[in-house]
Amino acid sequence: xxxxxxxxxxxxxxxxxxxxxxxxxxxxxxxxxxxxxxxxxxxxxxxxxxxxxxxxxxxxxxxxxxxxxxxxxxxxxxxxxxxxxxxxxxxxxxxxxxxxxxxxxxxxxxxxxxxxxxxxxxxxxxxxxxxxxxxxxxxxxxxxxxxxxxxxxxxxxxxxxxxxxxxxxxxxxxxxxxxxxxxxxxx
Numbered sequence: 001x002x003x004x005x006x007x008x009x010x011x012x013x014x015x016x017x018x019x020x021x022x023x024x025x026x027x028x029x030x031x032x033x034x035x036x037x038x039x040x041x042x043x044x045x046x047x048x049x050x051x052x053x054x055x056x057x058x059x060x061x062x063x064x065x066x067x068x069x070x071x072x073x074x075x076x077x078x079x080x081x082x083x084x085x086x087x088x089x090x091x092x093x094x095x096x097x098x099x100x101x102x103x104x105x106x107x108x109x110x111x112x113x114x115x116x117x118x119x120x121x122x123x124x125x126x127x128x129x130x131x132x133x134x135x136x137x138x139x140x141x142x143x144x145x146x147x148x149x150x151x152x153x154x155x156x157x158x159x160x161x162x163x164x165x166x167x168x169x170x171x172x173x174x175x176x177x178x179x180x181x182x183x184x185x186x187x
Contacts, residue, residue: 037094043065055084064149070092071177072086072098072101073101074142075104077106105143117142117144121141124168125139131157137178146175148165148176149179152179
């Protein structure tokens, strides 16, 4: 009988430990089922992979995650670097999809564009602030590319935000990730 009690106790201990692992979503009660990482854990793991990759020396890539759907936005030195960033993000446990919003900025132009990006972001913030419907729009700028995210009340406001960004001098590309209020994410 003692032989049976020890394995059952060990199984109970492992089951309890698996459900309380920090940074993981609880719910699985069996130790052999992997736990789904939280979005915070996914973002951390993707950033760590990008930061330690020799292919991406000094990338300026921001990482967002929503239910395992990862968005990469920023500037990379080459197309192979962008491809590598997507590959690394997909290799992280819990990532279900990767939305690539990367722009290639050659190292020779990176320093100049960094200053331009700060001015561009300030200009865009000021222009968007003038329209009360666009208060929920968030802006990120990298290499002359603009990522719009956040939430607005209707499709007209969403279009207006994209038109303002696209019509701003110095903007090379606009990534429209603004959601409509009440719509399901990714719709």
